[in-house]
Amino acid sequence: MGLPRSASAVGALWHCDVPSLPTTKLTLMLQCISRAYVSASKGNALPQLLVNDLRSVASDTKGPFYCRPFLHELNEIKKKHPEVTSFPMSKASIKAISEKVHKSEWVAQSTVKHRRAKPSVGVSAFFKRDAKPTLCIRSRICFGVALTPQRHHLYKHTPTPLCSSCGVVGDLDHVLFHCKLYAFARGKCESELQQLYFPVQLTREVIYGVPPPAPRGFSDERAFLSDMHARCLKATSNFINTINGINRL
Numbered sequence: 001m002g003l004p005r006s007a008s009a010v011g012a013l014w015h016c017d018v019p020s021l022p023t024t025k026l027t028l029m030l031q032c033i034s035r036a037y038v039s040a041s042k043g044n045a046l047p048q049l050l051v052n053d054l055r056s057v058a059s060d061t062k063g064p065f066y067c068r069p070f071l072h073e074l075n076e077i078k079k080k081h082p083e084v085t086s087f088p089m090s091k092a093s094i095k096a097i098s099e100k101v102h103k104s105e106w107v108a109q110s111t112v113k114h115r116r117a118k119p120s121v122g123v124s125a126f127f128k129r130d131a132k133p134t135l136c137i138r139s140r141i142c143f144g145v146a147l148t149p150q151r152h153h154l155y156k157h158t159p160t161p162l163c164s165s166c167g168v169v170g171d172l173d174h175v176l177f178h179c180k181l182y183a184f185a186r187g188k189c190e191s192e193l194q195q196l197y198f199p200v201q202l203t204r205e206v207i208y209g210v211p212p213p214a215p216r217g218f219s220d221e222r223a224f225l226s227d228m229h230a231r232c233l234k235a236t237s238n239f240i241n242t243i244n245g246i247n248r249l
């Protein structure tokens with residue numbers, strides 16, 4: 001799980017909000033040290049020993065031998081994250097550092113396509129809101145493995161990557177936005193999105209399940225935006241389910 005190389009594996013971990021092993025270790029270190037400080041302040045003997053050692057030793061080349069590897073790691077953390085200055089740290093501070101590291105790792109490893117599908121940290125909303133089989137279809141679209149004519153050809157299921165109805169390459173853009181086979185379902189979805197409280201365009205992002213951009217002055221209306229997002233998920237789930245009913249995605 002440390003540094004997955006497959007693009008779809010990176011995308012899957014990001015959509016499920018699973019941090020890498022180094023990020024998980026960093027979070028646990030900060031939580032454990034903070035808890036030790038809180039416990040020591042309540043008079044517990046063992047945490048007091050650890051905290052006293054940490055307070056008395058500035059360098060990882062000094063101090064009791066059992067502390068050195070730990071101090072070395074702690075000093076490395078402080079070098080990389082200057083915001084780690086004192087303990088105990090609040091839960092919010094630890095969460096902020098973990099999310100920052102998680103996101104920067106994701107940006108370093110992911111492709112632009114993956115970032116379009118999920119631009120921020122947290123579990124993707126459609127994971128919680130979509131029922132099966134929509135969840136599976138939308139996941140395949142997000143991870144770039146939906147069964148388009150082009151993908152079927154790649155898997156050697158068909159002799160050509162062309163769409164049998166339109167005679168052009170049947171990639172995901174063609175299926176979602178241009179293929180005449182799905183024109184009726186697409187038109188219905190576009191119409192539903194246009195008739196919401198504020199009109200939403202049918203884009204890749206909306207099909208990926210990304211919340212629609214908030215209109216000016218509505219950015220703080222969380223309940224309203226959440227309802228709008230749910231309606232967009234509903235409209236696009238009908239669309240991708242219809243495509244899947246005609247040709248399995």
Ligand SMILES: [Zn+2]
Pocket residue numbers: 163164165166167170174178179180181
């Ligand atoms: Zn077509």
